[in-house]
Amino acid sequence: MVRVMATGTFDILHLGHIKYLEEAKKLGDELVVVIAHDENVKKRKHSPIMPQETRRKIVESLKVVDRAVNGKKGDMLEIVEEIKPDIIALGYDQDVDERELERELRKRGLNVKVVRCSKYEGDDLNGTRRIIKKIIEKLETKELYVGEENEEDRDS
Numbered sequence: 001m002v003r004v005m006a007t008g009t010f011d012i013l014h015l016g017h018i019k020y021l022e023e024a025k026k027l028g029d030e031l032v033v034v035i036a037h038d039e040n041v042k043k044r045k046h047s048p049i050m051p052q053e054t055r056r057k058i059v060e061s062l063k064v065v066d067r068a069v070n071g072k073k074g075d076m077l078e079i080v081e082e083i084k085p086d087i088i089a090l091g092y093d094q095d096v097d098e099r100e101l102e103r104e105l106r107k108r109g110l111n112v113k114v115v116r117c118s119k120y121e122g123d124d125l126n127g128t129r130r131i132i133k134k135i136i137e138k139l140e141t142k143e144l145y146v147g148e149e150n151e152e153d154r155d156s
Contacts, residue, residue, distance in 0.1 A: 002028030005085035007071065007094070009036045010055045011048050012128045018062070019120035024089035025064045027115060033059050033068045034079050040071065044095075081108060088112055092119040 006024040010017055010033075025031040035056040041048050048055070052070055060068035072078050080088070090096055098114040105112045138144040 001030060002087065003030045003032060003083070003085045004028035004087045004089055005032050005034060005080065005083055006089045006091075007034040007036065007076075008091060009041050009048060009128075010059050011041075011046075011050055012131050013058055014128065014131060016120045018064070020089075020091050020117050021059075021062065021064050023117045027087050027089055030066045031064060032083050032085065033065050034071045034083070035059060035068060036076075037071045037073045039073045040076060077104065077108065080105065080110065080112070084110065085112055088114045090114060090116050092117055 004024050004027045006021055008017065008020070021031065021033065035052055036044075038048055038052045050058075056068045056070050059065055069079065069083070088101070090098065096114075098116055101114050102112065105114075135144065
């Protein structure tokens with residue numbers, strides 16, 4: 001059995017995430033997804049909107065995912081040592097050098113192949129930042145809640 005590990009923040013789930021996980025699953029028999037620890041996300045990207053455990057439960061509910069686990073604070077390779085994947089599937093935009101990661105894992109006694117997944121070129125909402133930007137635009141133009149009365153009107 002070939003175990004594939006995918007990792008990510010998965011803060012606002014979108015089609016880009018789904019395509020990444022589907023591609024990762026095709027690399028083996030079992031897909032284990034590691035959800036980035038809140039503290040690691042804050043250091044590398046942004047403050048997550050949803051807490052880690054919520055993100056894990058959402059990702060684990062996806063049909064393509066066999067198991068989702070929470071990543072650890074600090075040494076992000078510690079979880080790799082626990083899961084012992086045969087393959088690590090990286091997202092197209094994850095800031096990791098594949099060869100350097102393979103070398104570091106070999107130093108830790110793990111022979112893991114690292115594969116870079118392709119970019120999903122679908123709609124314009126295939127990224128968390130794009131979705132947030134779209135929400136902000138709709139809030140600013142008051143298009144988000146069309147047909148509902150204004151909150152100030154409800155309070156009076």
